Amino acid sequence: MARSYDFLIAGGGIIGSSIAMALSESGAKGIAVVDCDLSGKWGSSERNAGGVRATWATPVNIALSKASIDYYEQVAAEAGFQQKGYLWLYDAAAWPQVLERIDLWNRSAGSVILLTPSEIAERFPFFDRLEGVRGAVFSPKDGLINPNLLKAHYRGRALADAVDWIDHRIIEAVDMDAGRIRAVHLRAAASEKAVEAFLTAQALPTEEKVERIEVKTFINSAGAWAPQLARLYGKTLPSVPIRRQVAVLHCRAVDLSPYGMMVDTSGLYFHHEAGNLLAGYAVPAEPPGYHFDYEGADFFMNELWPRLAARSRFFERLKLIGGWAGLYSVSPDYSAIIGPVAGIQNVYEAHSFSGHGVMQSYAVGRALAEYILHGAYESIDLSMLSGERFEYGQYLSETMLI
Numbered sequence: 001m002a003r004s005y006d007f008l009i010a011g012g013g014i015i016g017s018s019i020a021m022a023l024s025e026s027g028a029k030g031i032a033v034v035d036c037d038l039s040g041k042w043g044s045s046e047r048n049a050g051g052v053r054a055t056w057a058t059p060v061n062i063a064l065s066k067a068s069i070d071y072y073e074q075v076a077a078e079a080g081f082q083q084k085g086y087l088w089l090y091d092a093a094a095w096p097q098v099l100e101r102i103d104l105w106n107r108s109a110g111s112v113i114l115l116t117p118s119e120i121a122e123r124f125p126f127f128d129r130l131e132g133v134r135g136a137v138f139s140p141k142d143g144l145i146n147p148n149l150l151k152a153h154y155r156g157r158a159l160a161d162a163v164d165w166i167d168h169r170i171i172e173a174v175d176m177d178a179g180r181i182r183a184v185h186l187r188a189a190a191s192e193k194a195v196e197a198f199l200t201a202q203a204l205p206t207e208e209k210v211e212r213i214e215v216k217t218f219i220n221s222a223g224a225w226a227p228q229l230a231r232l233y234g235k236t237l238p239s240v241p242i243r244r245q246v247a248v249l250h251c252r253a254v255d256l257s258p259y260g261m262m263v264d265t266s267g268l269y270f271h272h273e274a275g276n277l278l279a280g281y282a283v284p285a286e287p288p289g290y291h292f293d294y295e296g297a298d299f300f301m302n303e304l305w306p307r308l309a310a311r312s313r314f315f316e317r318l319k320l321i322g323g324w325a326g327l328y329s330v331s332p333d334y335s336a337i338i339g340p341v342a343g344i345q346n347v348y349e350a351h352s353f354s355g356h357g358v359m360q361s362y363a364v365g366r367a368l369a370e371y372i373l374h375g376a377y378e379s380i381d382l383s384m385l386s387g388e389r390f391e392y393g394q395y396l397s398e399t400m401l402i
């Protein structure tokens, strides 16, 4: 007889894990989280920079981050949350927008502090080259989190008798009937090679076992692969996967451990990472696709080092230790797609986080669980993040991206 679940969460990254926790903590049972690789080797949740901030341009992104930060404060030790602040440098052209947003941030993101260049140099003395910097925003309640610990925390809190974690299974098809998903077909992806072939080249294993599972509610939290999954139930998503690279650099000249996340006027970001420096930069011309090549020395020499050395003499002698590439799932308005799927009665989605899924993950899980279980958002109204907004031209105006 086919297995059956009340809730099937497709994708067990940080978002799927948060949803599993929230559903089970709300009393739901019969939950399955299906992933072709629960360890998340290719998933974005294991390949990100761990930055956390509530300073966004749009109220809904502020609200999602702020509510999540309030939670991370409570579980800081377990989730590796370091509330050391988030510093963002601005040039003169971008400064007027900061002034426009300061009231919004102080009202809803937690208090933020504006710094002049000399105040930046006083608080962050390693910044000794501040040419072109008009000022900075410092948000002391933001900071850094350990995404792996946070994901483990969500999974650990998801009640064992309510959630089955189904690993090494690819969702390859769904059965639909009368506007609902009735069942999903899982194909085994037993080897690392099979997982890699699927997640990097969309190649399905050919000789592996297939299982059919009946479901009452289906949740697409498949990260950068959500568009492929959506095609199985007849939907075309507007989001695209885009490669983002980060590198770890040996930095002897200065100890960055007292500081949280820092963002340069150029968009380069960096922070202390286990005695080293982690830096990332979103190359604007990056083409969409499931690209995981890490360009190592070229990325360091062309994109990271010039920007870092331009800000501090302490960054003149950095040594590249390693790095990696992961995927942003980017929506047309750089904000997540969350909520029920129009035209299909039992399908919900939470994906397309456009580079900010970790920091918003707690509040997303809680709000979506409310919607699924009670038919309405209770903690935060996420209706403006519905996927339908693109059909109606109701784009959000989120611009604070790195």
Ligand SMILES: Cc1cc2nc3c(=O)[nH]c(=O)nc-3n(C[C@H](O)[C@H](O)[C@H](O)COP(=O)(O)OP(=O)(O)OC[C@H]3O[C@@H](n4cnc5c(N)ncnc54)[C@H](O)[C@@H]3O)c2cc1C
Residues within 6 Å of the ligand: 010, 011, 012, 013, 014, 015, 016, 034, 035, 036, 037, 038, 040, 042, 043, 044, 045, 046, 047, 048, 049, 050, 051, 052, 169, 170, 171, 172, 199, 221, 222, 223, 224, 225, 226, 229, 244, 245, 246, 280, 325, 326, 327, 328, 350, 351, 352, 353, 354, 355, 356, 357, 358, 359, 360
């Ligand atoms: C370099 C980089 C830096 C970043 N920095 C930050 C940051 O500082 N702060 C922040 O908040 N966010 C950051 N992000 C973004 C953040 O990592 C993502 O928004 C977040 O991890 C998305 O989580 P997810 O659970 O949706 O996706 P994922 O973690 O990718 O999980 C999706 C899962 O779905 C599974 N899957 C997909 N298709 C199928 C299928 N058909 N069958 C079975 N399983 C399937 C995959 O195996 C995967 O495990 C960064 C991302 C990158 C790449």
